[in-house]
Amino acid sequence: MYKRLWWFVVACVLGMNLAGSASAADLEKKKVTIAVGGKTLFYYLPLTVAERRGYFKDEGLEVEIVNLAGGSKALEAMVGGSADIVSGAYEHTINMQARGIDIKSVELQGRYSGIILGMPKDKAAKYKSPADLKGMKIGVTAPGSSSNMMVSNLLAKAGLKPDAVSIIGAGAGPGAVAMMRKGELDAMSNLDPVIHQLEANGDIVAVVDTRTAKGMQEVYGGAYGAGSIYLPAAFAQKNPNTTQAVVNAMVRAQLWIQENKSNPDTIVAAVPPEYYGNDKANYKAALMKNLEGYSPDGRMSMEAAQNVYKVLKAFEPSVMKVDVDLTKTFDNRFVDNALKKYKK
Numbered sequence: 001m002y003k004r005l006w007w008f009v010v011a012c013v014l015g016m017n018l019a020g021s022a023s024a025a026d027l028e029k030k031k032v033t034i035a036v037g038g039k040t041l042f043y044y045l046p047l048t049v050a051e052r053r054g055y056f057k058d059e060g061l062e063v064e065i066v067n068l069a070g071g072s073k074a075l076e077a078m079v080g081g082s083a084d085i086v087s088g089a090y091e092h093t094i095n096m097q098a099r100g101i102d103i104k105s106v107e108l109q110g111r112y113s114g115i116i117l118g119m120p121k122d123k124a125a126k127y128k129s130p131a132d133l134k135g136m137k138i139g140v141t142a143p144g145s146s147s148n149m150m151v152s153n154l155l156a157k158a159g160l161k162p163d164a165v166s167i168i169g170a171g172a173g174p175g176a177v178a179m180m181r182k183g184e185l186d187a188m189s190n191l192d193p194v195i196h197q198l199e200a201n202g203d204i205v206a207v208v209d210t211r212t213a214k215g216m217q218e219v220y221g222g223a224y225g226a227g228s229i230y231l232p233a234a235f236a237q238k239n240p241n242t243t244q245a246v247v248n249a250m251v252r253a254q255l256w257i258q259e260n261k262s263n264p265d266t267i268v269a270a271v272p273p274e275y276y277g278n279d280k281a282n283y284k285a286a287l288m289k290n291l292e293g294y295s296p297d298g299r300m301s302m303e304a305a306q307n308v309y310k311v312l313k314a315f316e317p318s319v320m321k322v323d324v325d326l327t328k329t330f331d332n333r334f335v336d337n338a339l340k341k342y343k344k
Helices: 002-025 042-052 071-080 091-098 121-126 146-157 174-181 194-200 213-220 233-238 240-259 264-270 280-293 302-313 317-321 333-342
Strands: 031-037 062-068 085-089 103-108 116-119 137-140 166-169 187-190 205-209 227-232
Touching: 031 042, 031 071, 031 240, 042 062, 042 227, 042 240, 042 264, 042 280, 062 071, 071 085, 071 091, 071 146, 085 091, 085 146, 091 103, 091 227, 091 302, 091 317, 103 233, 103 240, 103 333, 116 121, 116 146, 116 194, 121 205, 137 146, 137 174, 146 187, 146 213, 146 302, 174 187, 174 194, 187 194, 194 205, 194 280, 205 213, 213 302, 227 233, 227 240, 233 240, 240 333, 264 280, 302 317
Parallel strands: 031 062, 031 085, 137 166, 137 187
Antiparallel strands: 085 227, 103 227, 116 187, 116 205
16 A cells, blocks of 8 residues: 555656656747846845746746846847847837837736936925926936836826936946936936935935835826736747746745735845845845835736726837727736746
8 A cells, every 4th residue: 555655656756756847848039138127126026036947947948137327228238139028127128019019018016116306405305396407417327217207197197208317327226326326417317226325325315206105196196007027929829838937936036025925024034135234234225115116916006007008108219109908918818827827
């Protein structure tokens, strides 16, 4: 009886291993390149979690993550063919659809944009409304990125065009902090941990803050599609199993973050030490300001998509000229499959 039980256990283990191997063998493309504009930003934390916790490897993938100066650069990499997929702002899917380029989001990382507009104390004290931005030099992660789009949105609310300010690419790391401290910028539209570092040292004061539900309502009008995993529709059609594997890994990361929201130390421990350097406490404090902004399950809602569209329609020339079919900009089917597999 014990021998039979032993061989039954062995057969089950072998069966599970074979099933895992078969799943990996089904991947149309095992080596995948994901471009991201500012990997260390909290905006992209689910991507880092998926990588560091081995979720991509568990799906049989060999993922190379290419870190670029901003979201627009990541988009350019994908359109140019040097990246397969982007971890970036959902806004870009609408922009590209308006230009006749068929890309779509397959997994939502963030429901808050998490972007902050900060100014030195003297300028912040005089700031009353977006109309006060006129003529300013404003640093963003990269021209055309979501941090730039938020500035354009604020200007549109004040009846101003995007060229009412000077947009300067500052990146998403120490260079951006240095530019602000040197007085090279009047304001900065960026994300944590960059903004938190400047706030903590008294270099800037936040005048617009979308790390909170209140800020999101004021700036975007409610539900929103922010950080996402997006790709060419043709890639998903040609590589459905690979796309599913990427989304599986990302959804696992999203669920893991939700499970550990009450224990931020666990999340901090999951990121590379270079993300926080010698100031882990400050990094943790910044993380806690952003935890509510992550999508609880990776799904995009039509309401969130419509709010993004409404915002872009106010200032983005390509979107203003045409009507975009939002059903082509996101696809929840891969997320739904992943949730069936991983949601407890």
